[in-house]
Every structure is written in C-alpha cells, then in structure tokens.
Amino acid sequence: MKLYHSPASPYVRKVMVSALHLGLAEGIERIAASPSPVKPDPVLSAQNPLGKLPAAVLSDGTLLVGSRTICEYLAAQGSDPTWLPAPGPARWAVLELHDLGDGILDAALVARYETFVRPEAFRWADWVSGQMLKIDTALARLDSMTDRLQGQLNLGNVTVGCALGYLDFRFAHHDWRTANPRLAAWWADFDQIPVMAQTRPA
C-alpha cells in the first residue's frame, strides 16, 4: 500500500498508529506530501483528486481517501478484532469515540486554517470561536466518559488520543485540561503508550 504522508497530520498519525498496532507498518510505502487547501500538491492530487491527506493506493489501483477508510482497510488486514469490532454494539461504541475525536480534529483544522493560512485581513473571529466551542463541548463530553477510553487500544481511544495530541501540538495556548481533569489524567498516561510516543507530531 502506498500512503501519502505528512508527519504533522493528525489523520496520518491515526493511520500510522493503526498500522503499528496491527503489525502492518512495514508493508506501507510512505510518500511525503504537504498540500494546503489553496496550494495543492500536484503529485498527491494526481492520485487523490480531492488533494487531501491521508490517501492510499492499493496494489490493484483502488484509491482509499481519508483516515477512516484507510484505518478500516488496515483493520481488515490485521488480526485484532477489538481494534474495530464487527457490526454490533461494540463497533458503534468504538465509532462514537472515533467520531468525537475526528470531529475535534476537523474543528481544530478549520480553526488553524483560519489563523495560519488565511490572510489576516480576511479572518473572522466568530468563525474561530464557533470551532473552538465545538472542540470544548466535545472535550467536556469525553471528560464525562473517560471510563469508555480505558482498556485495550482501539480505533476509538487512539483517535481521541490523536485529537488531544494535536491540541497539544498546535493549540498549546488553549488550556483544556483545567475544565476536563479526568480526560487530562487519562491522556497523561495514554500519551506514553509506545505506539503513541512513536508517532508524536513533528
């Protein structure tokens, strides 16, 4: 599998944690890419017409777009049925965590584009506030369900971890820990797990 990759992308991190956990990392050929919404990477766009990371191309030419699909593909190649359980309550529970983590990332990326890609004259404070509110509301929900984050690694708790790691990386000024002490305590430990420590953003 060819994987279009950037070490700073939290979605790529999810894919790499999945591959490491499932013992599939050696079968992945990484291709560096660094697209922006206003400056596409032509090598990446030739494969993924949406121009986004991560994207993967299988040996039969099938294109996998986005971390959700790539992680699902990896789960199907691996041998840990708890990573992403088969359809049923256990899967919906893992996906609930996954989707909350991914939603935090989506909002964080939107806020970052506003402050680091868009020229200053065109920035709109309400837009960033709206995204930060989504992040804070979702963090509060996760703080109320930290018991669900415990236990074996799976695509749910790892995605939440990648989201918190991204906040630490790009939003270090945003103190989310004071309001969410249980989540902060969980993350202090989870951040040290080898597959998380090995994939910290650079």
Place this chain on the structure above:
Amino acid sequence: MKLYHSPASPYVRKVMVSALHLGLAEGIERIAASPSPVKPDPVLSAQNPLGKLPAAVLSDGTLLVGSRTICEYLAAQGSDPTWLPAPGPARWAVLELHDLGDGILDAALVARYETFVRPEAFRWADWVSGQMLKIDTALARLDSMTDRLQGQLNLGNVTVGCALGYLDFRFAHHDWRTANPRLAAWWADFDQIPVMAQTRPA
C-alpha cells in the same frame, strides 16, 4: 433511532436514501435541526457536542455522528449485502465512490459557508477557488469511471448522486456537465430513481 434532520442537508439525504432503500425509514424518528458553524442549535448540541448534522441517537443512548457512521449502522440493520459490502475488494470499491462523493460535498459546503455565512468583508477568493478546484478534479475522476457507477444502488453511487444533486441545488451556476458528459448522462437517469426523486433537497 432518533435522527437530527434537515431537508437541505446532502449528508442527511444520504442517510434517508439508505433508510428508504433498506426499508428502515419507518423506524426513524426525525427531529428538525438547522445549525450553522457560528450559530449552534442548542437542542442538537445537547446530543451531538460537535453541533453538526446528521447525528443519531440509538435506544441505548449511543451517539452516531455523521452520515458515514449512521449509514454503516443502517446497513448492518438491513438485508442488502451489496449496499455496503463486508470487508474485501467490493467494500473498498464502494467506499472509493463514497469518499469521492463525500469529498465533493465537503468542499462544496466549505465554499458555501464562505459565500453565504461569512460576512462579505472577510471572504477570500482563493479559498473558494481552492475548493472549486477540488470539486472539478474529483468530478473529472468520476467522469472517467462512470462504468463503476452503474448497476445496483449502493452507498457509493448514491453518495455520488447526493453530491451531484447538491451541486444542482446550491451551485446551479457552476456548469460541470459540459466537461463531464458521461457523468452528466449517468446522473440524468440516476436522479429519476424513486429513492433519489423522493429525497430531492427542498
């Protein structure tokens, strides 16, 4: 299942087409919501902390966020194994179409927020151009693979249909048909299928 719903949302449409096709629509209690990124809907946000549509709540309280997860849940309740095939090449092929359709929708929504939500003084033309380029590049890819869109309804071709229907609904001024005649011909027929005609945006 409670579904937070808006008749104008193309992601909600995917969910409703899935439910109608799978014979599950009668089991869905629709709750109207109309959030914006800068003006959350408090009823929706109390359930989905990310404040976005669609969201669903199962009878055991599990939250399903986003059309991908909700459609996957519905597929598991239904009895059409080709709607979203089990892991294997057929699934990755359906998801390839799904993700291209969803990516077109994601870019179209970003472009629409820029032109209909953001105050005029803060709009950035390069941002919209970047999103429209993603849309056009993905449409060209789909035009080259219309043979893959034929055949039975599945989550892949329906998502592409919801994306094209959204372009017709909100971007009627953007002529994508001239450059993509095979895709346009496919859509002219697909748009008439009862589950698509029943769910046209209003």
